[in-house]
Amino acid sequence: MINATIDFVFSKWWLTFLFTFVFFLCLYFGGIFLMKSILIYLKRKNKVFEIVDFKSKGQEQTEIKNSISSILVFALQAIPLQWLYINKYFYFGQNGIINCLWEIPVLFLWNEIYFYLTHWLLHQPPFFMKVHYKHHASREPTLYSVYSFHWFEAFLLGAVIFIPVLIYPFHILSILSLPIMSILLNFLGHWNHERATTKKPNYIGRFTFRHTMHHKYSKGNFGFMLPYFDMLFNTSYPKK
Ligand SMILES: [Zn+2]
Numbered sequence: 525m526i527n528a529t530i531d532f533v534f535s536k537w538w539l540t541f542l543f544t545f546v547f548f549l550c551l552y553f554g555g556i557f558l559m560k561s562i563l564i565y566l567k568r569k570n571k572v573f574e575i576v577d578f579k580s581k582g583q584e585q586t587e588i589k590n591s592i593s594s595i596l597v598f599a600l601q602a603i604p605l606q607w608l609y610i611n612k613y614f615y616f617g618q619n620g621i622i623n624c625l626w627e628i629p630v631l632f633l634w635n636e637i638y639f640y641l642t643h644w645l646l647h648q649p650p651f652f653m654k655v656h657y658k659h660h661a662s663r664e665p666t667l668y669s670v671y672s673f674h675w676f677e678a679f680l681l682g683a684v685i686f687i688p689v690l691i692y693p694f695h696i697l698s699i700l701s702l703p704i705m706s707i708l709l710n711f712l713g714h715w716n717h718e719r720a721t722t723k724k725p726n727y728i729g730r731f732t733f734r735h736t737m738h739h740k741y742s743k744g745n746f747g748f749m750l751p752y753f754d755m756l757f758n759t760s761y762p763k764k
């Protein structure tokens with residue numbers, strides 16, 4: 525069943541493109557609906573509180589527009605992936621779903637390393653001024669800002685999947701778990717709310733706070749969820 529679906533989706537470039545486009549649209553809008561519902565519930569119960577408050581007028585509309593263009597870039601990137609697949613440069617593992625138990629954590633870790641490196645690069649002067657400024661136009665992060673990128677940033681972040689599939693035959697479910705895991709963490713990183721806490725900013729669970737501070741100051745905290753790379757390379761911000 526899974527194999528027949530993969531073969532169908534990868535049989536034509538435009539099918540792969542269409543599938544990826546619809547898949548990411550569903551992740552984005554479906555995820556926003558889900559996260560908004562959870563947020564309304566938690567706020568009503570006084571379980572979470574807003575971290576910063578400087579949303580600009582029309583911000584969410586701009587973020588939606590940027591996000592749809594990023595989704596288009598992700599779908600375009602699926603075309604070379606389809607070419608690599610039909611020309612047998614990679615294949616999906618058939619070792620049983622049980623393998624996903626270690627493949628998913630490996631992909632999570634790879635995503636963290638890849639994000640730290642590319643995000644650090646995007647903060648270097650030429651890239652920040654020409655590319656990453658678009659994501660940072662959202663000084664207050666919102667659920668809509670998760671894919672609010674310049675097309676080059678979308679291309680760079682979307683390319684995360686190429687190295688893993690070319691070096692190891694991951695199970696298709698592990699591969700599909702990467703964008704799902706990534707957008708869920710992204711929603712949590714951008715929803716600008718957290719519980720009342722006395723834990724230090726470098727506490728692993730405070731990644732929402734760290735990324736909100738990243739949007740507020742536009743520096744430091746290049747990591748995605750894990751605080752360890754920022755701690756190791758002394759890029760946590762603010763220091764106190
Ligand atoms: Zn940034």
Ligand SMILES: [Zn+2]
Pocket residue numbers: 659665669714735739
């Ligand atoms: Zn962000």
